[in-house]
Amino acid sequence: MDLQQLHQIQPYLWTFPLKSGESRKEVLLYGGRALLESMDDKVLEQITHVASLPGLVGAAMTMPDAHWGYGFPIGGVAAFDAEQGGVISAGGVGFDISCGIRCLRSNLNLQDVEPHLSTLAERLFRVIPAGVGEEGFLKLDTKQLDQVLLGGARWAVQQGYGSEADLEFIEERGCMSGAVPANVSELAKKRQRGEMGTLGSGNHYLEVQVVERIFDTVTAQAFGLQEAQIIISIHCGSRGLGHQIGTEYLVSMAKAAARCGIHLPDRELACAPIKSPEGQQYIGAMNAGINCALANRQILTHLTRETFMEVFPNSELETLFDVSHNTCKLEKHEVEGKSRMLHVHRKGATRAFGAGHASLPERYRALGQPVIVGGSMGTGSYILAGNRDNPAFASASHGAGRALSRHQALARWHGKQVIGELAQQGILIRSRSMRGVAEEAPGAYKDIDLVAETTEQARLARRVAFLKPLACIKG
DNA sequence: ATGTGC
Numbered sequence: 010m011d012l013q014q015l016h017q018i019q020p021y022l023w024t025f026p027l028k029s030g031e032s033r034k035e036v037l038l039y040g041g042r043a044l045l046e047s048m049d050d051k052v053l054e055q056i057t058h059v060a061s062l063p064g065l066v067g068a069a070m071t072m073p074d075a076h077w078g079y080g081f082p083i084g085g086v087a088a089f090d091a092e093q094g095g096v097i098s099a100g101g102v103g104f105d106i107s108c109g110i111r112c113l114r115s116n117l118n119l120q121d122v123e124p125h126l127s128t129l130a131e132r133l134f135r136v137i138p139a140g141v142g143e144e145g146f147l148k149l150d151t152k153q154l155d156q157v158l159l160g161g162a163r164w165a166v167q168q169g170y171g172s173e174a175d176l177e178f179i180e181e182r183g184c185m186s187g188a189v190p191a192n193v194s195e196l197a198k199k200r201q202r203g204e205m206g207t208l209g210s211g212n213h214y215l216e217v218q219v220v221e222r223i224f225d226t227v228t229a230q231a232f233g234l235q236e237a238q239i240i241i242s243i244h245c246g247s248r249g250l251g252h253q254i255g256t257e258y259l260v261s262m263a264k265a266a267a268r269c270g271i272h273l274p275d276r277e278l279a280c281a282p283i284k285s286p287e288g289q290q291y292i293g294a295m296n297a298g299i300n301c302a303l304a305n306r307q308i309l310t311h312l313t314r315e316t317f318m319e320v321f322p323n324s325e326l327e328t329l330f331d332v333s334h335n336t337c338k339l340e341k342h343e344v345e346g347k348s349r350m351l352h353v354h355r356k357g358a359t360r361a362f363g364a365g366h367a368s369l370p371e372r373y374r375a376l377g378q379p380v381i382v383g384g385s386m387g388t389g390s391y392i393l394a395g396n397r398d399n400p401a402f403a404s405a406s407h408g409a410g411r412a413l414s415r416h417q418a419l420a421r422w423h424g425k426q427v428i429g430e431l432a433q434q435g436i437l438i439r440s441r442s443m444r445g446v447a448e449e450a451p452g453a454y455k456d457i458d459l460v461a462e463t464t465e466q467a468r469l470a471r472r473v474a475f476l477k478p479l480a481c482i483k484g
Numbered sequence: 485a486t487g488t489g490c
Contacts, residue, residue, distance in 0.1 A: 079485090105485040142487050200487070211485055252486045335485090 010048045021073075021467035022400075025053060033061040039401065039467045040073035044459060047412060051077035052084075058274040059087050063282070064095025066344055066351055070401050072358050073463040074382075074410030074455060079104065080277035083357030083411075086404040088342065090351055091283035096271065097291055098280035099262055101354040102337050104255035105209075106298030108246030109333035110381040111179075111306040112392065113313065113326040114232075117239040119219045121321065122479065126217070126437060129320050130480035133215060134439035136316045137309065139484045141210045141442075144203035145308070154198045155190040157205065161300030162331070165307035170206075171314075171328075175307065177370045179331040180360065183307070185300050189293025193250065194257055200249030201301065206308035210445055210484030212408075213245040214386060215313065218476035221389070228376045228394045228473045232329060240476050241317075241326060242390060243309050244383050246335065247302040254298050258291045283352055292337075299336060306331055329392075330379035334359045334407035342402055353402050361405035361470045363397030380470040382461055383408040386438060386481040387431045387451035391461040393470035405469040406461070409454035418453035419444065427451075440483035449483065 015023040015038065023045065025036040036056050038045060052075050059081055060069035066088045075084030080100025089095030122129065138145045149157065157164050162183030163176060176183035190198075208215060220238045223229045234240075247254075265281035265288070266273055273279065281287040310328065317324040337354045344351075362369055362378040369378055377395035384390040388409060395403065413421070424443025427450045431438055440446050458475075465471050 103485075108485070209485075210488080213485085246485070248485090249487070255485085 010045055010050055010053055012042065012045060021463055025057060033057065034065045035068035036060045037068040037070045039071065039469060041463045041466070044073050044455065044463060048075060049077045052082045055080065055082045056085055058278055059085060061274055062096050062278070062280060063271060064089045064093045066090050072404065072406045072469065073467065074406040074408055074460045076411045078356065080275060081354065081356045084406065085356045086354065086358045086401050088351040088353045088402045089283060090349060095283050095352060096280035097283050097288045097337055097352055098278060098354065099255050099258045099291060100277050100279060101356055102295060103335035103356045104252050105246035105335055106251035106254060106295055107302035107333040108335040109302060109306070109331065110383050111243040111310055111331040112329040112379070112381050113241040113310060114234065114329045115239040115241065116325045117321060118237045119239065122217070122239050125320055126480055129217065130437045130439050132316050132319060133313070133482050136312050137208055137215050137482050138206065139208040139441065139482055143207050145206035147205045148203050149205060151195065151198050154201060157304045158188050158190040158193060158297035158300050161185055161303035162307035165304045170308045170311035175310065175328040178328040179303060180333060183303055185296045185303065187293065188296040188300050190297050192290045192294040193254060193297050197250045197253035200253050204248040205305055206312060207248060208245045208309065208482065208484050209248050210442065212449060213484045215309065215482040216242045216478050217480040218242060218390060218478050220474050221477040222475040224472040224474065225394065231373055231376050232379055232392065232473060233327070234392065234474045241313055242383060243306055243313065245305060245309065247298045248305065250301050251298040254294045258294065261287045262291065295337065299333065302333065303331065330381060332359055332379070332381050351402070355404050357407050358404045359407045360403060361395035361399055362403050363395045363399055365397065380405050382406050384457045384478070385409050385449055385451050385454040386483060387434070387436050387478060388454060388457050389478060390476045391457065391472060392474045392476065393461065393464060394473050395470055396468055399469055401469055406464045409457040409460060411453060412455045413453040415448040418448045418450050422447045422450040422452070436478050437480040438483060442484070445483055
């Protein structure tokens with residue numbers, strides 16, 4: 010991206026000035042010079058399109074890890090007011106509805122795990138279904154699936170996959186309200202029948218990590234983190250169900266937009282007024298998709314615990330937090346001194362509530378929400394904490410963010426070579442897809458250290474801990 | 485992201 014066309018407001022905040030005759034809201038880009046210079050021009054084009062949608066409140070924003078997505082950029086944040094004709098967009102949520110990360114903290118340290126790492130990786134790889142179309146141990150009929158869509162992680166716990174203690178540390182206490190299973194098609198449910206408790210493909214992973222650095226000892230203590238501790242991160246979403254919801258509602262939203270006279274600068278931006286029948290139907294379906302993802306990560310947590318118990322009989326894995334980064338949520342935000350209810354799209358952006366927010370578990374309330382910034386395999390992850398003065402509708406980065414397209418990555422790396430290079434650094438990769446591994450090569454991603462540092466400098470969240478990968482199960 | 489697509 011050419012920074013000449015931007016205006017720097019603060020050291021880590023840029024705006025794209027309006028051209029004469031252009032009618033849109035403000036565009037804000039969070040990030041430093043290095044990240045923005047290497048960012049695709051498409052990000053600016055896409056977020057400028059978002060800024061032209063009806064009912065947008067404040068500015069359309071991108072996080073430091075933003076990259077080109079479908080319609081909305083990944084790393085995009087946009088809040089809409091239903092009372093002012095605000096819209097909801099399937100492309101603004103993302104096709105993998107409620108894709109997110111579950112983080113588990115263990116009572117094990119590096120010394121305990123290192124000698125058994127290969128055994129652990131092998132067993133996790135055998136137990137955790139991963140890859141395109143891979144199915145799990147559960148086969149659900151439509152009626153059971155409706156219960157999943159209503160109950161989320163709470164349903165999974167009721168089935169014996171985890172405990173009440175997990176629920177406290179999941180967004181929405183593990184169960185998203187407002188889910189309407191009837192708004193989810195039979196086809197979407199059929200696709201999900203065998204896919205509960207599966208990882209999926211692409212950038213999804215289950216990773217065994219070690220806390221390598223603590224940045225903020227007080228917050229780390231509240232989060233239960235210390236150096237050399239073993240952490241497990243599970244990154245996945247709502248699988249075939251979420252994807253099918255996205256596909257179907259994209260069509261219904263395109264029709265709604267045409268009927269309501271909404272000008273779409275890009276057909277991928279299909280959206281419907283929040284107050285329209287299509288908008289309302291999508292919200293019910295999306296909330297069901299969120300519950301699907303929450304249940305999915307809960308079942309995977311259960312499988313992870315079972316596997317750890319086989320290798321480390323005294324292991325205990327507690328849920329540190331579970332946060333989504335592909336959602337649209339109705340939240341209360343202060344705008345120019347006024348409290349308003351807004352539909353906040355976060356696509357490839359993590360919710361980052363600051364200290365004192367009522368929805369936070371008591372354990373974290375004085376310090377802020379754990380913000381999980383997932384790395385690519387090999388480059389580590391960060392846990393940050395939400396700030397009370399977050400300027401972006403309580404949002405922050407979600408990961409390293411791609412720097413090269415999948416296509417570019419395939420042209421540059423081979424899967425086996427990537428696995429070999431990571432093995433030399435002591436990082437074990439287990440995957441059924443060598444193509445997938447090549448696409449996910451660490452070099453195809455932005456510098457996560459820079460993303461985390463910039464996220465802190467832009468006051469979006471503050472760094473608490475850095476996690477180094479040890480073993481990664483890939484889709 | 486995805487019962488992977490020009």
